[in-house]
Amino acid sequence: MLEVTRLHVFYGRAHILADVALSVDKGEVVALLGRNGAGKSTTLKSVIGLLRPADGEIRFDGEPIAGQPSHVICRKGIGYVPEERRVFSDLTVLENLEVGRQAPRTGLPSWTTDRLFDLFPNLAELRTRPAGRMSGGEQQMLTIARTLMGNPRAVLLDEPSEGLAPVIVEQMAATITELKRAGLTVLLSEQNLRFATRVADRAYIIEKGRIRYEGTMDALMADESVRSAYLTV
Amino acid sequence: MGFYIVQVLTGLSSAAALFLVASGLSIIFGVTRVVNLAHGSFYMLGAYIAYSLIDLFGRGGLGFWGGIVLAAVAVGMIGAIVEVLILRRVYQAPELFQLVATFGVILVIQDIALLVWGAEDLVGHRAPGLTGAVDIMGTPLPAYDLALIAISPVVLAGLWLLFNRTRWGTLVRAATQDREMVGALGVNQAWLFTGTFFLGSMLAGLGGAVQLPKGGADLLMDFNVIAAAFVVVVVGGMGSIFGAFLAAVLIAELNAFGILVFPEITLVLMFLVMAVVLIFRPWGLLGSPEAPGQKGQQGPPEQPLRPAPVRVQMAGVAVVGFLALLPVVAGPFALVLTVDILIFALFAVSLHFIMGPGGMVSFGHAAYFGGGAYGAALLIHYANSNMESAMALGPVLAAVLALVFGWFCVRLSGVYLAMLTLAFAQVAWSVVFQWNDVTGGDDGLLYIVKSAWADTAQSWVPFYLLTAVLCLSAMLFLRRVLFSPFGYAMRACRDSELRSHAIGINVLEQRWLAFTLSGVAAGVAGSLYVFSKGSAFPDYMSIPLSFDALIMVLLGGVKTLLGPIVGAVTFTWIQDEISRFEYWRFFLGLAIILLVIAFPQGIAGFGRRYLGPWFGIRAEEAQ
Ligand SMILES: Nc1ncnc2c1ncn2[C@@H]1O[C@H](COP(=O)(O)OP(=O)(O)OP(=O)(O)O)[C@@H](O)[C@H]1O
Numbered sequence: 001m002l003e004v005t006r007l008h009v010f011y012g013r014a015h016i017l018a019d020v021a022l023s024v025d026k027g028e029v030v031a032l033l034g035r036n037g038a039g040k041s042t043t044l045k046s047v048i049g050l051l052r053p054a055d056g057e058i059r060f061d062g063e064p065i066a067g068q069p070s071h072v073i074c075r076k077g078i079g080y081v082p083e084e085r086r087v088f089s090d091l092t093v094l095e096n097l098e099v100g101r102q103a104p105r106t107g108l109p110s111w112t113t114d115r116l117f118d119l120f121p122n123l124a125e126l127r128t129r130p131a132g133r134m135s136g137g138e139q140q141m142l143t144i145a146r147t148l149m150g151n152p153r154a155v156l157l158d159e160p161s162e163g164l165a166p167v168i169v170e171q172m173a174a175t176i177t178e179l180k181r182a183g184l185t186v187l188l189s190e191q192n193l194r195f196a197t198r199v200a201d202r203a204y205i206i207e208k209g210r211i212r213y214e215g216t217m218d219a220l221m222a223d224e225s226v227r228s229a230y231l232t233v
Numbered sequence: 234m235g236f237y238i239v240q241v242l243t244g245l246s247s248a249a250a251l252f253l254v255a256s257g258l259s260i261i262f263g264v265t266r267v268v269n270l271a272h273g274s275f276y277m278l279g280a281y282i283a284y285s286l287i288d289l290f291g292r293g294g295l296g297f298w299g300g301i302v303l304a305a306v307a308v309g310m311i312g313a314i315v316e317v318l319i320l321r322r323v324y325q326a327p328e329l330f331q332l333v334a335t336f337g338v339i340l341v342i343q344d345i346a347l348l349v350w351g352a353e354d355l356v357g358h359r360a361p362g363l364t365g366a367v368d369i370m371g372t373p374l375p376a377y378d379l380a381l382i383a384i385s386p387v388v389l390a391g392l393w394l395l396f397n398r399t400r401w402g403t404l405v406r407a408a409t410q411d412r413e414m415v416g417a418l419g420v421n422q423a424w425l426f427t428g429t430f431f432l433g434s435m436l437a438g439l440g441g442a443v444q445l446p447k448g449g450a451d452l453l454m455d456f457n458v459i460a461a462a463f464v465v466v467v468v469g470g471m472g473s474i475f476g477a478f479l480a481a482v483l484i485a486e487l488n489a490f491g492i493l494v495f496p497e498i499t500l501v502l503m504f505l506v507m508a509v510v511l512i513f514r515p516w517g518l519l520g521s522p523e524a525p526g527q528k529g530q531q532g533p534p535e536q537p538l539r540p541a542p543v544r545v546q547m548a549g550v551a552v553v554g555f556l557a558l559l560p561v562v563a564g565p566f567a568l569v570l571t572v573d574i575l576i577f578a579l580f581a582v583s584l585h586f587i588m589g590p591g592g593m594v595s596f597g598h599a600a601y602f603g604g605g606a607y608g609a610a611l612l613i614h615y616a617n618s619n620m621e622s623a624m625a626l627g628p629v630l631a632a633v634l635a636l637v638f639g640w641f642c643v644r645l646s647g648v649y650l651a652m653l654t655l656a657f658a659q660v661a662w663s664v665v666f667q668w669n670d671v672t673g674g675d676d677g678l679l680y681i682v683k684s685a686w687a688d689t690a691q692s693w694v695p696f697y698l699l700t701a702v703l704c705l706s707a708m709l710f711l712r713r714v715l716f717s718p719f720g721y722a723m724r725a726c727r728d729s730e731l732r733s734h735a736i737g738i739n740v741l742e743q744r745w746l747a748f749t750l751s752g753v754a755a756g757v758a759g760s761l762y763v764f765s766k767g768s769a770f771p772d773y774m775s776i777p778l779s780f781d782a783l784i785m786v787l788l789g790g791v792k793t794l795l796g797p798i799v800g801a802v803t804f805t806w807i808q809d810e811i812s813r814f815e816y817w818r819f820f821l822g823l824a825i826i827l828l829v830i831a832f833p834q835g836i837a838g839f840g841r842r843y844l845g846p847w848f849g850i851r852a853e854e855a856q
């Protein structure tokens with residue numbers, strides 16, 4: 001469903017991604033693992049169009065999307081949940097959701113605020129609270145809900161578990177499993193291997209802007225040498 | 234009692250136009266991060282177009298109010314067209330670059346207005362049914378003032394509903410905080426920006442149109458209102474509509490009463506209010522504490538400064554040789570033009586010094602240029618000083634102004650800093666403009682004679698050589714400073730205030746010194762200028778001159794050291810070539826707009842990319 005090949009990305013003169021390739025099938029949850037600064041966020045930002053790749057191809061449903069503006073990519077059905085949350089802090093929860101709202105897609109059940117409040121019960125109580133005055137965990141839930149309002153077919157989650165209390169991490173894992181059950185395709189970046197094992201089917205490991213490993217989550221868990229080479233600090 | 238009530242009401246009524254213009258400016262800046270200098274031009278167009286429409290529709294109630302509303306809509310559409318045709322092409326350029334394009338728009342609109350409506354001031358139509366006066370406890374108040382008083386709250390309420398009760402408004406508020414994220418959520422920013430420009434320009438047009446019965450329409454409205462609008466926006470807090478309303482009322486009321494107590498102060502009053510507010514509330518009355526200048530940073534980061542490679546040094550030597558030989562081959566006209574170019578190059582370099590490496594944008598750098606000019610002129614007039622000592626001591630006045638103004642300015646950052654510099658420059662200008670006894674006011678100080686050896690009635694060569702030596706040395710000196718520890722510390726402060734502080738740099742002091750040094754250099758340029766022209770006028774301190782310098786720096790390219798020089802040469806030369814035509818502003822504006830679109834990284838940035846490799850600047854460095 002989502003296919004990245006030969007992706008090269010620069011920040012100014014710095015060559016950040018070199019020849020990155022990965023693919024995600026429909027309905028799959030894939031984890032992109034790597035240490036700090038490995039290039040996970042850069043990869044996701046390139047897919048959603050916030051960064052312009054210098055070279056390479058990105059296809060969504062077979063259609064090339066590399067280099068297009070992010071709103072066009074989003075409307076094709078890719079949702080993006082940024083690492084730094086980036087909620088609109090002056091806007092209320094409902095208004096944040098409104099910004100994310102896009103027309104329903106034919107043939108797919110669409111997300112409504114009511115459905116989202118079922119999925120994230122604590123948001124329901126905060127409808128009119130400005131997002132700037134919510135806890136980190138609540139904000140993380142809000143960014144996911146906001147992205148779902150666009151009725152995406154695939155979601156990019158940048159480190160969904162980062163900086164969350166253990167009980168919230170638990171909740172986040174449940175949410176992702178829920179999304180998978182609803183038929184969504186998920187590509188998430190993670191440093192937290194335990195979290196990734198809970199939710200992902202397959203994994204890629206990125207290190208210094210290159211893909212170093214590709215395999216099922218089970219295979220990765222069985223391969224102690226790979227994990228110690230690329231993941232433990 | 235009635236008198237005071239009427240005074241309060243008069244203040245409220247004059248707040249209307251101010252609020253309308255300022256709220257539009259604030260909305261446009263909030264979403265697009267464009268400092269729209271042409272906003273005053275939209276205001277002016279609103280007045281002119283309303284004038285013509287009311288003529289066309291007849292002066293009945295429907296014709297009058299219909300004319301006003303349609304004029305506002307028409308101006309909104311003009312704003313949208315400017316956005317689509319021009320600004321949309323340069324959003325990716327470095328921050329503030331877009332304001333160069335809006336400056337071009339000002340010039341174009343000025344000449345179009347001159348062509349269509351003529352140079353005569355137009356007296357506005359009276360509002361049907363509101364031509365009389367109402368009696369308030371024995372004091373008359375024009376009935377139309379009541380209509381004006383009603384307009385602001387109605388517009389304020391309308392804007393509130395728009396921003397809080399519609400999807401479009403929600404998107405605009407979200408984009409004000411994080412426009413990139415709004416795009417990633419599937420919103421086409423391009424149309425959001427165009428819509429914002431439509432709304433903001435429409436408000437400016439409405440402001441111009443509703444004040445027509447009181448103030449009429451004239452060709453100076455654009456610059457007259459723009460400074461006031463900036464003050465209102467900054468005092469109210471960038472992006473806060475309600476703040477703009479409060480600030481407009483505050484300033485209009487202070488004016489209404491200030492004029493009773495001390496009529497001369499009105500020109501300065503508004504700027505003093507702004508200075509006071511910003512010192513105590515650096516983000517305005519209702520603004521939020523974030524530096525608006527930092528979020529919109531576009532384009533790749535600046536390249537580290539490097540000493541010039543050999544070929545660049547050789548090119549520099551060639552330029553000096555060319556300048557030295559010029560008197561042999563060129564006639565007096567070319568020398569006069571080169572003197573202007575050299576002086577403005579130094580002026581632009583001095584501004585770039587704080588704007589580029591210093592990270593402090595000044596919208597009022599003419600204050601120091603004019604400070605040097607008046608410093609020298611006053612010495613000649615009152616101290617019988619000769620040219621040499623006047624030229625040497627003239628910049629002291631610039632230094633004093635820069636020390637005083639700078640002390641306040643360096644405490645702010647981003648657009649707030651820029652606006653405060655504008656405010657101070659305007660205070661300085663007002664003092665020079667109004668202090669007739671000392672400065673000669675509008676008539677200026679004439680007969681600033683040169684010493685016999687540099688007498689240009691005989692030959693321009695000696696004065697030309699003097700200018701060349703002084704300007705080149707001053708520019709080289711500023712360049713040396715940038716490569717000294719002082720220059721490193723300055724850039725450190727720009728890039729991270731916190732970390733600079735941590736390594737023991739006194740950030741405020743550092744910025745203050747840089748600001749002052751830059752002011753002195755501008756003063757040197759000014760004191761040369763006053764002798765080259767033989768007179769000093771308040772124009773040397775005015776907003777248009779400050780904007781000229783800004784345009785030179787941005788047009789040349791703020792991220793390169795050569796940029797300001799290239800910009801000054803291009804701008805001064807084009808202006809000289811074009812100003813012989815009748816509608817030269819139109820063509821100058823057009824030229825600026827085209828340059829902006831052709832060179833979004835500035836002319837020097839462009840040159841660096843394509844000529845850089847030949848000069849030994851490594852290709853990958855040449856962004
Ligand atoms: N705006 C930027 N300008 C220059 N370099 C950047 C920028 N953003 C990131 N980088 C660099 O790009 C590399 C990859 O960064 P990226 O954010 O993709 O890493 P990451 O894997 O998401 O790390 P983290 O786990 O810390 O989020 C890093 O070396 C980083 O220093």
Ligand SMILES: [Mg+2]
Binds near residue numbers: 042083159
């Ligand atoms: Mg990251």
